[in-house]
Amino acid sequence: MNLQIAIHSSPRFATWMWIPDWHLLIDAGDGATQHLGYKIRKIDTVALTHSHRDHIGGLLQVVNQRGEAGNFAVAHPCGSRSFKQLENFASVFNPGSSWRATWHALEEGDSLQTGDTPERVLKAFRTRHYLDDNIENAPRSLGFHLLWRKQKVRAEFRDLSQKELDEMRRKIGQEAMTSPRLRDLPQAEREQMANQTGREGITEPVDEKWISVGGDGEPLDPNEVRGAKLLLHEATFLCKEDRDSGDEEEAEPTHGHVHSTVEEALRVAQMAQVENVVLYHISTRYTDAQIRDDIRAVAQNLDFRGRIWPVLPRRVHWNLLGEKPVWENHSN
Numbered sequence: 001m002n003l004q005i006a007i008h009s010s011p012r013f014a015t016w017m018w019i020p021d022w023h024l025l026i027d028a029g030d031g032a033t034q035h036l037g038y039k040i041r042k043i044d045t046v047a048l049t050h051s052h053r054d055h056i057g058g059l060l061q062v063v064n065q066r067g068e069a070g071n072f073a074v075a076h077p078c079g080s081r082s083f084k085q086l087e088n089f090a091s092v093f094n095p096g097s098s099w100r101a102t103w104h105a106l107e108e109g110d111s112l113q114t115g116d117t118p119e120r121v122l123k124a125f126r127t128r129h130y131l132d133d134n135i136e137n138a139p140r141s142l143g144f145h146l147l148w149r150k151q152k153v154r155a156e157f158r159d160l161s162q163k164e165l166d167e168m169r170r171k172i173g174q175e176a177m178t179s180p181r182l183r184d185l186p187q188a189e190r191e192q193m194a195n196q197t198g199r200e201g202i203t204e205p206v207d208e209k210w211i212s213v214g215g216d217g218e219p220l221d222p223n224e225v226r227g228a229k230l231l232l233h234e235a236t237f238l239c240k241e242d243r244d245s246g247d248e249e250e251a252e253p254t255h256g257h258v259h260s261t262v263e264e265a266l267r268v269a270q271m272a273q274v275e276n277v278v279l280y281h282i283s284t285r286y287t288d289a290q291i292r293d294d295i296r297a298v299a300q301n302l303d304f305r306g307r308i309w310p311v312l313p314r315r316v317h318w319n320l321l322g323e324k325p326v327w328e329n330h331s332n
């Protein structure tokens, strides 16, 4: 995949990812500004999956520093009260630049254009991370789809030849020229508007799912991420036993929130037929070698078709997808 993702993920401490093509920062754990430096200024949208400290520890820094470069957006799950409080605090903590942030409280299904091009759209979906979060509440955690919105010929016109399409476009444009909406405009402007109306008349926006990012939580619904070219799924635990035993903070459900295992994450990708998978939010209890070996063993066991990249805890991967995948199997 020819896409740059800079990512750091050490559960309990910090998770953030920077996707330059989308001008998008997903989560803002401690150290995000320190590592990204002036790249911070290129962010159009900061999208936050939930308000655990390892995902928002660096948010105030991001908001302050990004604000120095002008307006930008902060998107977060609408059911989380912490974000409302953070928004209020940010506005008085460093009001000189923090006012540049527009905070968007998102429901599942909400979309947000990132930056000033209409092609890049962020769409939120519900995840399950908090045990007491349920479908009747406004969501407290969200995942995000990164969609490319393309203008394509309308379904009902797809059988037409190019000549017929051009005629259709002209006809719709001509009708617009005589409409009351455009009648009183100067000629040049009227023609321009009519041409645009013609173009829009034969096309419709079609969203292509590029990347799905799940944030923390239970295994995602495969139907939700189906069709993504790339899935970033959390995999806090290498095996189920590590989740069920142990007294560390990650070993819930005693702490009220839940995480996935490598096998669960890969099964989601398999069921959703997603071929490129990033496993992140892997516990710092494991060594790099353990992580690589266990992922390979699970992938082998599942006969996983596709590529897998692990985000090793404690590390900043500057170009994750440029690295050699830990698993690659496209044969037969």
Ligand SMILES: [Zn+2]
Pocket (backbone or CB within 6 Å): 011, 012, 015, 052, 054, 055, 216, 281
């Ligand atoms: Zn986390």
Ligand SMILES: [Zn+2]
Pocket (backbone or CB within 6 Å): 050, 052, 129, 216, 257
């Ligand atoms: Zn969390």
